[in-house]
Amino acid sequence: MSPDALLLLSFGGPERPEDVLPFLENVTRGRGVPRARLEEVAKHYLHFGGVSPINALNLAIIEAIEAEFAARGIELPVYFGNRNWHPMVEDTVARMREDGIGSALVFPTSAWGGYSGCLQYQEDIVRARAALGDDAPELRRLRQYFDHPLFIAAFADAIRAARAELPAAVRERARLVFTAHSVPDRADLVAGPPGAGRLYSRQVAEAARLCAAATGFTDYDLVWQSRSGPPQVPWLEPDIVDHLDGLGAAGVEAVVVCPVGFVSDHLEVIWDLDNEAAQRAAELGIAFARAATPGPDPRFARMVADLVEELRTDAAPARLGTVPGYGCTRNGAPCAVGCCGAPIAD
Template structure:
């Protein structure tokens, strides 16, 4: 198919202290999260001047994507829209319409299936199109958790993190992957029943396996982070900080943490890993190194352009994993019946 625009669609984040609570209210609207919990989370933003790094991270990625498109001779303007904060996706789609864009591709800053990782982006697309008269057609690009360029970027980041550890502790360092936790019930609901559901956690586990092997590790752990919601609701576990304790109890004195579930160093990565997990490791005498996220790696922009070319030029998708990776469809409709479940 042809396209005359690319929408870079992300989560969004506050860029001023006055925006923090309104942003958190947007994120949690309709979920019954107590205000006390929002105020607790807002304190995390206070450590960074009330600013989330996610928008700036995304702008840098967009700059790299624009350069990569130009290098490939592809004339495709790139637009930036968010789910929860400015620039809101509805406003961006309106601007695309005003610029004469009639058919655009959508790159989501999530590599995964599942409700939050995929279906919610389809909902964002549908909501934006319904809010804009004569909106362009929007085609969400496929899930890319196992793309060779993403796996290679994570593998190199892991090797660089190992080099940050004290020399005498590197050989015994434990490799630990993290991704955003979700309710267990939501995970089980995602994915065609014939494949047993749990599409998100299976894809994350497969990405971790691929990255560990590419980095030269025979073994690794997969843990979770950033859980929220009422404590009586089971979420994917163990939590990263609890896992630091477990490793220390086993006598492990060094660890490398790879945030395989994240594209960029947004607030959840730098708070949960660079602050809470790192501080707990220091308290227990465990050397701690954190692998970089792939957004700043030149290969990430190359990945985006390759996904674009899969749709516009029909080049074969490159995949390394054994779990499903569903493709894109027009206008925000789910790409497979039962693929990503619901809330």
């Protein structure tokens, strides 16, 4: 496959108040989420004027990728499509066909394996191609990148910068806390080959380990955030706010929170961490600093270009970790190893 373009594939987010509930309905379609719960989540978006920052952040990433491609002589136009809000991936792939694109690489804004982190993006590719029929562009998804050296390096520098923001008196005693989006426990236990179960949480833990090692932390915590399911359904725990309560009780004076599970400062980062977690830390008397996400870092665009070059030149993947990572599939087909299958049923 000689690609004609790159498609950045993301989650999507509302861009005005009247978009918020329709967007949330798209996100939760078929899951039986009560209207009252959607209206509660909508308040988070309306707190910021009904505008999620995610589309603007992705457009900035695309601009940086285009500049990196130009510097390297990679002649690939970059397209943008979303799962849940405009520009919808189906519309983007249709435009790609109209532009004469016969094949493209797909970069998802998720570094992870598992159902939510990987297979759902494969499903997006299948759905977009099915909407066009037999003459749809061929789409090849790039691999998971949770342990790419540039991804880890960007987070490591962000951790150092965040720690430097803390008061000097407590800076050296700060606790490092990594956080990622929680998922239902059964969604973390995916069907697949022996050893592939809990791939998502293992990959997050590996990225956290690599970032901690790069910044000289020998001890740290991994917690979760942004759960949205009913209380009777087990999700990955502990929650970041609950964990802060425990740290406060243990006498911890300062924390550096690193959102290692996120590419950009979208709404769940700025609401759950910069608002809820930061407020709880203040109530507990804990100095709080949050590390930046890597999307705006120039190394992120360099990483994307590296992933493209891996496929174009058949180069060995640049990886720091030992936990399995997969990807590079065609037209939304599952990986040959079946590592990111649907969640195991209850």
